[in-house]
Amino acid sequence: SAVISQKPSRDICQRGTSLTIQCQVDSQVTMMFWYRQQPGQSLTLIATANQGSEATYESGFVIDKFPISRPNLTFSTLTVSNMSPEDSSIYLCSVEPDRGRQETQYFGPGTRLLVL
Amino acid sequence: SQKIEQNSEALNIQEGKTATLTCNYTNYSPAYLQWYRQDPGRGPVFLLLIRENEKEKRKERLKVTFDTTLKQSLFHITASQPADSATYLCALETDSWGKLQFGAGTQVVVTP
Numbered sequence: 001s002a003v004i005s006q007k008p009s010r011d012i013c014q015r016g017t018s019l020t021i022q023c024q025v026d027s028q029v030t031m032m033f034w035y036r037q038q039p040g041q042s043l044t045l046i047a048t049a050n051q052g053s054e055a056t057y058e059s060g061f062v063i064d065k066f067p068i069s070r071p072n073l074t075f076s077t078l079t080v081s082n083m084s085p086e087d088s089s090i091y092l093c094s095v096e097p098d099r100g101r102q103e104t105q106y107f108g109p110g111t112r113l114l115v116l
Numbered sequence: 117s118q119k120i121e122q123n124s125e126a127l128n129i130q131e132g133k134t135a136t137l138t139c140n141y142t143n144y145s146p147a148y149l150q151w152y153r154q155d156p157g158r159g160p161v162f163l164l165l166i167r168e169n170e171k172e173k174r175k176e177r178l179k180v181t182f183d184t185t186l187k188q189s190l191f192h193i194t195a196s197q198p199a200d201s202a203t204y205l206c207a208l209e210t211d212s213w214g215k216l217q218f219g220a221g222t223q224v225v226v227t228p
Contacts, residue, residue, distance in 0.1 A: 004159075031214050042205060042220040043160070048213065092159050096214045103148060103214055107159030 002027055002097045004108035012114045013083055020079045021111045023093035028073035031096040033105070034066070038089045049076040049093075083115045118143045122206060122219040129226055135193040137222045139206035142187060146208040149182055149189050154203045154221065163204075164191075196226045 003026040013019050023032065032049040046066055047055040055068035069077045080087050090112050094105040121140045129135045139149070148167045152160035166173045166182040166189065173180045179192040193200050203223045207216040 033215070043218040045215060045217070048215065094159070103165060103209065104150070104162045105160075105214070105216060106162065110157075110159050112157075 002029060002095050002106040004093060004095060004106060006091075006093060006108040006111050008111060009109065010112035010114075012116065014116055015084055017083055018079055018081045019083065019113060020077050021091050021093075023076045023078070023108055025074045025095050025097075027097060029095040029097045030073070032070065032076050033094045033096075034068065034076070034078045035092045035094065035107075036089045037092060037110070043092065046078070046091075049078075080113065083113075085115045088113055088115045118210070118217060120144075120206065120208060120217060120219040122204075123222045124220060126223040126225055129196055129224065131197060131226055131228050133196055135196050135200070135224050135226070137191040137204055137206075137224070139189040139191065139219055140187060141208055144187065144208055144210075145184075146210070148209055149180075150207045150209075150216070151178075151180055151189075151191050152205045152207060152218075154205060160205055160218075193224070196224075198226045198228055200224060201226050 005024045007022045034046040035043040037043045045058050046061045047057040049055050049068050049070040051070045067079045090110045092107050092110045094107045096105050119142045150165045151163045154160040164180045166180045177194045181190045203221040205221040206219045210217050
């Protein structure tokens with residue numbers, strides 16, 4: 001298993017600004033993922049955060065808007081850049097610590113973002 | 117394109133009864149399917165994983181079936197309790213690196 005924390009837990013931001021969300025895991029993991037969950041919707045994968053290389057983005061998400069860092073095997077950040085009200089959402093990171101034995105993802109508590 | 121469908125209407129059920137949720141998918145051939153529980157304001161919590169060569173999986177009061185011919189999974193909560201009230205998400209693996217695609221989820225409300 002894995003215990004994941006995210007900072008901040010919530011924030012209210014002004015249009016045009018940027019917010020960096022941190023994800024910390026209590027153990028070293030290879031696979032880390034960032035998701036967005038818009039109000040009343042399910043989770044949409046933004047990108048896979050790779051340690052030592054650039055993140056891999058899903059269709060519809062670009063690095064300029066959602067830059068991701070993965071400096072080591074326990075930490076990642078997601079930045080939401082030049083925010084607009086449409087970016088209001090919950091952002092979640094997840095990890096898959098036991099790939100090869102149990103394909104289970106563990107999720108952080110999420111960061112609730114409101115953009116005014 | 118790939119699509120996952122879950123009942124969008126909330127499932128209201130009386131305590132003690134069995135809740136059955138459906139997850140249908142198209143244009144997929146997943147090696148496995150997972151079910152997660154999500155409570156308001158929380159991240160999803162893993163419940164069960166079932167592989168393509170498994171017909172049924174059980175964990176305590178939970179049971180999952182997987183029919184790759186029908187492209188459908190059923191999720192059962194037996195002897196339901198008010199504490200089972202939550203949104204339940206199905207998720208399919210979309211590549212060998214663990215990427216998941218989630219359904220929209222079905223809310224379950226168990227009343228005493």
